[in-house]
Amino acid sequence: MPPEPPGPSVAPPPLRVEAEGEAWTFDRPFTVGREDCDVTLDEARVSRRHLEVTPADAGWWVVDLGSANGTLVDGERVERVWVDGPQAVQVGEGGPVLRFALAAGAGPARLGAAPPEADPAGVPDPFRPDEVEFGDPAPEPAERPDLSDAAPASTEAEAPGPPPPGGRREPSAGGDGELSYDAVVDRYFGGGEDDENVGERTRFIRRAYEDLQQAQQEVQKKERSKYRTLILAALGVSVIAISYAGYLQYRAVQYRAQAQELFYELKTYEIDVAEQVASLERQIEDNPGAADSLSVDLERARAARQRTAARYDQFVRALGVYDGLSSEEEAIYRVARNFGESEIAIPDAFVDEVKVYVAKWRRSGRFQQAVRHAQVNGFDVLAVNALRRNGMPTEFFYLALQESNFDTRAVGPPTRYGHAKGAWQFIPETGQRYGLEPGPLVATSQYDPLDERHDFGQAADAAGRYLHDIYTHLAQASGLLVCASYNWGEGRIKNHMRGIANDPQHRTYWRFLTEYRSRMPAETKDYVMNIFAAAVIGQNPRMFGIDMDPPVQVALAGGRGGIRTEAEPASGRAARLGTRAVDRERAETEPAAD
Incomplete structure (x- = not known):
């Protein structure tokens, strides 16, 4: 790169710029960026104000304005580049490529002179590959899916819009303008630029993203609170169920113990009834007149046995x-x-x-x-x-x-x-x-x-x-x-x-x-x-x-x-x-x- 020449005294030839299917011609300083620039590139890797291009003697300086993704020539980052002939400059890593060339047939002119209306016949067009050889441009990024806010590519030729102030835009072929997720993140949230140094659109997107994050945090907080409540409720139900199961087991043990006591009481009555029956049989044979009183005792013992047996049966049913x-x-x-x-x-x-x-x-x-x-x-x-x-x-x-x-x-x-x-x-x-x-x-x-x-x-x-x-x-x-x-x-x-x-x-x-x-x-x-x-x-x-x-x-x-x-x-x-x-x-x- 040649040393910086002294300040411009004679205007260099107009500079033609081609990018993303469009071309511009300038004879004055201009800027390149994502918003509010002479050359606007709607690309995530391009900073809001990315480049400034100024004339100097027989050429032009392309100066990086401290962009987040840098400016590259032949794959290497540069802070500025001298243009006095065909030159390819990549705006941001993986970003669009600007192709610069001095306007053909334009002689020295004072700054601010109007650009020529048309290129003289017979002069090679620096933007035609068969007439002018460019150096290898920086590699284009791999194909990425379109973002939802990216404008769809049109299949029909569009009429060029009005040229920016001080220059004119010319139609040109090439460029697909595809964006990627990483590029969008870098464009709106990378580079360390604060809100004062970014455009209104970027600030709006950042605020919307912050609001979305805050809303998501609130939702997550509510979800966590809901899940915490559900977990506590489930734990409460489990504790109640375990306590109730323990109570049922305790009651079953009590029932079983009471049933066993009743059964042994029932066996005592069985012995009593058996003795009463045998005694009655013997007494009837020895003294038939005593049968009535003995029968009363026997019936009393049998009634007590039946009552105990009924209570025992209730416990047996309760215990299943x-x-x-x-x-x-x-x-x-x-x-x-x-x-x-x-x-x-x-x-x-x-x-x-x-x-x-x-x-x-x-x-x-x-x-x-x-x-x-x-x-x-x-x-x-x-x-x-x-x-x-x-x-x-x-x-x-x-x-x-x-x-x-x-x-x-x-x-x-x-x-x-x-x-x-x-x-x-x-x-x-x-x-x-x-x-x-x-x-x-x-x-x-x-x-x-x-x-x-x-x-x-x-x-x-x-x-x-x-x-x-x-x-x-x-x-x-x-x-x-x-x-x-x-x-x-x-x-x-x-x-x-x-x-x-x-x-x-x-x-x-x-x-x-x-x-x-x-x-x-x-x-x-x-x-x-x-x-x-x-x-x-x-x-x-x-x-x-x-x-x-x-x-x-x-x-x-x-x-x-x-x-x-x-x-x-x-x-x-x-x-x-x-x-x-x-x-x-x-x-x-x-x-x-x-």
């Missing part, structure tokens, strides 16, 4: 103990209750084990065969009546099923206590204690028609009284403990129960099974489970694929087949004698067992 159970599981829970065990505390493992034994009964066919044998011979009525006379759960009917299949001629293997005989399998000592006299064949494994243990009616009455004694004292109304004692021996159970308080709350089969399961013989555990499973089937045999009515209900209705009586005898002695006579007839016609 039976909710979601299958029909088989409901039957298991009911049988546990009938045997004097709380269904609230029934272990899940016990329920699963009962189902296994139920399946065994169904496969064997033994249940229906033995029960039909009892019904044909009237044993079902005798057994159920004997149990009721002694205040025992009628589910003990299935104890005789497990002992002998209701076979009155059954004889057990020899033991140190002798042979167990009859449908209820009494050993000689226990049978005598409850009024069953052994026969002459007591020491043998043969059926003895003179042995009262083989009389079903007498043995059923003795079994009812024996079960009653275990039920009311040792087992404390736990029917399953009674079953275990009947098989394992009450003496053994009593020895193991010494460390357990003698009350219904502590003497339960669930507890005994938990603490002494390892000591209990497998035979006894199997014995108890078989009786329990048979009682479950007896609730509704058809539910388990056995075509018969509930055996206990049939017996309570008078039975079917076998020996019948019109009314239940006071002591059952007439029925016992009838059964004994039948057994004697069998003994006379059948050979004795070896």
